[in-house]
Amino acid sequence: AAENWRLDDEKIFSSLPPLFRGHPEIHLRKGIMDATRRVAANEADAENAFFVADLSQIFRQHERWMKYLPEIVPHYAVKCNPDPYVLRLLAALGAGFDCASNGEISQVLGIGGVDPSRIIFANPCKATSFVRSAAKAGVNNMTFDNADELCKIARAHPEAKLIVRILADDSKSICRFGIKFGAPLEVVPSLLLKAKELGLDVIGVSFHVGSGCYDPTTYGDAIKRARDAFIMGAQAGYRFTLLDVGGGFEDARFEAAASVLTDAINHYFPDRKGIRLIAEPGRFYVSRAFSLAANIIARRAPMIENSSEFVDLKPTSDEPSVMYYINDGVYGAFNCIMFDHQTVNPYVLSLNGSFHVSSSEPLSLCSVWGPTCDSIDCVCKAVELPSALQIGDWLGFDNMGAYTICAASQFNGFEFSKVVYTTSRVGGEEVRRALCNLAAKGYGHGVGP
Numbered sequence: 483a484a485e486n487w488r489l490d491d492e493k494i495f496s497s498l499p500p501l502f503r504g505h506p507e508i509h510l511r512k513g514i515m516d517a518t519r520r521v522a523a524n525e526a527d528a529e530n531a532f533f534v535a536d537l538s539q540i541f542r543q544h545e546r547w548m549k550y551l552p553e554i555v556p557h558y559a560v561k562c563n564p565d566p567y568v569l570r571l572l573a574a575l576g577a578g579f580d581c582a583s584n585g586e587i588s589q590v591l592g593i594g595g596v597d598p599s600r601i602i603f604a605n606p607c608k609a610t611s612f613v614r615s616a617a618k619a620g621v622n623n624m625t626f627d628n629a630d631e632l633c634k635i636a637r638a639h640p641e642a643k644l645i646v647r648i649l650a651d652d653s654k655s656i657c658r659f660g661i662k663f664g665a666p667l668e669v670v671p672s673l674l675l676k677a678k679e680l681g682l683d684v685i686g687v688s689f690h691v692g693s694g695c696y697d698p699t700t701y702g703d704a705i706k707r708a709r710d711a712f713i714m715g716a717q718a719g720y721r722f723t724l725l726d727v728g729g730g731f732e733d734a735r736f737e738a739a740a741s742v743l744t745d746a747i748n749h750y751f752p753d754r755k756g757i758r759l760i761a762e763p764g765r766f767y768v769s770r771a772f773s774l775a776a777n778i779i780a781r782r783a784p785m786i787e788n789s790s791e792f793v794d795l796k797p798t799s800d801e802p803s804v805m806y807y808i809n810d811g812v813y814g815a816f817n818c819i820m821f822d823h824q825t826v827n828p829y830v831l832s833l834n835g836s837f838h839v840s841s842s843e844p845l846s847l848c849s850v851w852g853p854t855c856d857s858i859d860c861v862c863k864a865v866e867l868p869s870a871l872q873i874g875d876w877l878g879f880d881n882m883g884a885y886t887i888c889a890a891s892q893f894n895g896f897e898f899s900k901v902v903y904t905t906s907r908v909g910g911e912e913v914r915r916a917l918c919n920l921a922a923k924g925y926g927h928g929v930g931p
């Protein structure tokens with residue numbers, strides 16, 4: 483039985499990723515030391531930027547979810563970060579998955595051991611061929627928000643279990659989806675009528691308050707709308723059994739959102755026997771779990787005229803005078819600045835080759851740029867960093883797990899930054915046990931990098 487496998491069993495670990503132990507900071511430093519050695523040995527691409535992913539952090543977020551929203555089964559939004567080991571871990575922890583495409587469905591089913599019923603195809607506008615593939619793969623749960631989609635599904639997957647995605651107020655979220663998706667409540671009755679006419683089975687309601695929701699009260703309003711849609715379902719002759727509360731959960735406001743959501747569910751769905759509650763969290767699970775180390779590969783600083791000396795930078799200067807160029811940018815991991823409306827905060831990982839950075843280092847205002855030849859590739863327009871930073875030093879960026887790697891490109895021939903996996907002290911054993919159990923059952927081989 484899986485329980486009898488020892489955690490340090492060689493055979494099992496050979497089928498797992500090189501999964502280190504210890505705090506992510508240790509592995510950021512280890513990675514930098516390794517890169518420094520490789521630079522000294524003149525190895526190619528030695529100083530490449532890299533991520534450290536702390537899988538324990540994902541485990542801890544799952545624990546938090548289960549503590550504050552025990553009734554709601556999380557279906558992790560794969561789009562947010564389809565890292566193979568994040569998916570494996572969440573599969574082993576019993577989460578479901580929100581997939582937006584054929585590719586994401588294949589990736590999740592490729593883990594092995596994930597029943598297609600644990601997947602919701604939560605894209606209301608799908609290609610017909612994708613609907614057909616979902617039918618073939620046994621993925622039945624899918625969302626819709628328009629009549630054309632119903633006709634398409636009636637042709638390509640008549641056995642589908644449909645979920646009507648209703649419009650929610652997304653005005654309190656960083657990324658708004660309402661202009662693209664979500665049926666206003668006024669059109670829901672006619673959509674349900676159409677579904678009935680086509681002989682389709684609608685089983686419930688979903689919504690999404692927008693990604694990065696900073697006002698938890700929005701969930702209360704969305705639940706009220708969902709309750710109205712349930713009533714419309716009953717009027718159309720359906721008995722809804724699924725309520726999907728979507729994503730949008732922010733790490734810092736999670737407990738507040740969970741509390742609003744729980745109260746609203748209790749209020750609007752007091753008698754919910756027979757109703758399955760699910761959600762589609764993405765950002766909440768992965769944001770804090772990934773840090774990025776990037777190397778300063780170039781710098782442009784003003785020079786003293788007729789001298790090879792640099793100007794002594796005035797810490798009081800209010801214009802960035804030094805430009806640092808690092809080896810990941812907005813075409814890579816920092817695409818989150820463009821697509822996810824994020825600002826990132828660099829900190830110094832090494833200064834003049836040394837890890838020790840005292841808090842009394844003189845600072846100056848500078849800008850940080852990505853490695854490509856495009857001037858849009860700016861990571862920070864103005865940030866205070868030690869004036870002594872040199873080419874070869876390293877900057878760190880935390881909270882880099884959500885909507886980063888997934889949308890990165892290789893523009894200008896720059897490679898994706900690789901990921902080093904670790905488990906920190908709290909939750910580390912649970913992560914290893916979960917991954918071991920998955921591997922011991924023969925799963926988890928299909929999705930390795």
Ligand code: PLP
Pocket residue numbers: 559561562580604605659690692693694695728729730731762763764765766
């Ligand atoms: N569900 C759907 C349908 C989405 O489009 C998204 C994000 O784009 C998510 C869930 C995940 O949202 P978040 O990362 O804010 O939790």
